[in-house]
Amino acid sequence: MYGMVNRAIEDMVVSGYGQETWERVKEKAGFEDEVFVSTEAYPDELTYALVGAASSILKTPPADVxxxxxxxxxxxxxxxxxxxxxxxxxxxxxxxxxxxxxxxxxxxxxxxxxxxxxxxxxxxxxxxxxxxxxxxxxxxxxxxxxxxxxxxxxxxxxxxxxxxxxxxxxxxxxxxxxxx
Ligand code: HEM
Known part of the structure; x- marks a missing residue:
């Protein structure tokens, strides 16, 4: 999916839980770059990995995330x-x-x-x-x-x-x- 989707997940996590939590989510999802480029296409697997990582770090079911x-x-x-x-x-x-x-x-x-x-x-x-x-x-x-x-x-x-x-x-x- 386009980077804007991953970026929006980042904005949601940072605004709700802070930068440090986001760094943990990013690390757990295995994303190593600094930022997402909105107009670049990323593999869908990355978006799913971000949701999965947010779910486990925020202790919230993936469906709720x-x-x-x-x-x-x-x-x-x-x-x-x-x-x-x-x-x-x-x-x-x-x-x-x-x-x-x-x-x-x-x-x-x-x-x-x-x-x-x-x-x-x-x-x-x-x-x-x-x-x-x-x-x-x-x-x-x-x-x-x-x-x-x-x-x-x-x-x-x-x-x-x-x-x-x-x-x-x-x-x-x-x-x-x-x-x-
Ligand atoms: C200006 C507003 C919107 C923009 C710019 C936008 C853009 C996008 C983008 C970039 C994707 C990722 C797909 C890809 O990269 O191949 C996406 C997916 C999606 N969008 Fe939108 N969208 C908008 C509004 C909406 C609205 C209002 C809905 C429904 C109420 C919606 C429902 C979805 C769904 C369900 C997906 C997931 C892809 C899938 O199901 O396969 N979007 N959208």
Whole structure:
């Protein structure tokens, strides 16, 4: 994944737990460079290793680290670095979710080697949406839960996320019902 993802994990750990904790996470994950270059592609294994190292050092399950990272990504990383793109995504939670399937095509214009997730919606109602998530990567459903909750925070809209199908349990892909 592009370095901006690893960099955002770094920002989240440093802002929550300090530089020294981050140095331990980095070391445990086996990353020896000083910094991540946002626009450079890194192996996915490194991102998974950072999450695993943060999980063991913070004594927090990996799924919880990923969920917290999803919230952080929307509320901090995307807002501070790509505010215009986020603003173009929609003015309400419902609108943003309906537009989510097209979101990364705009991101791909800046990051041409992006290997983005695929989202699609079914059963769109005034206060709920059925969101499908497909990826060639495994294990990122908790990240999606955090991203969706982060969008709830972005729009100050109380909401819930229920996962109704899980790739890790054998389903074809992950599915969520978002209600607000
Ligand atoms: C301006 C805001 C955003 C930017 C710049 C962005 C960019 C990226 C980048 C660079 C990756 C790594 C993929 C790669 O390097 O090949 C990624 C992955 C991902 N993004 Fe976004 N993204 C944004 C917003 C969102 C939002 C709002 C959501 C969902 C609510 C989302 C969901 C995901 C997911 C689930 C992945 C993991 C990849 C996978 O599932 O295979 N992103 N994004």
């Amino acid at each position: 990923l969920e917290a990272f999803g919230v952080y990504w929307v509320v901090k990383t995307a807002q501070e670095g790509y505010g215009d793109m986020m603003a173009a995504g929609g003015k309400t939670l419902g609108e943003f979710l309906e537009n989510l399937p097209n979101f990364h095509s705009r991101v791909s214009m800046i990051f041409p080697h992006l290997s983005p997730p695929r989202f699609y919606c079914s059963d769109i109602k005034p206060n709920s949406i059925h969101m499908h998530y497909q990826s060639h990567r495994d294990g990122l459903a908790p990240f999606v839960v955090g991203l969706l909750k982060g969008l709830g925070q972005r729009f100050s809209t109380p909401m819930t996320v229920e996962q109704i199908a899980s790739k890790s349990a054998g389903a074809d892909h992950d599915e969520f019902i978002v209600r607000w």
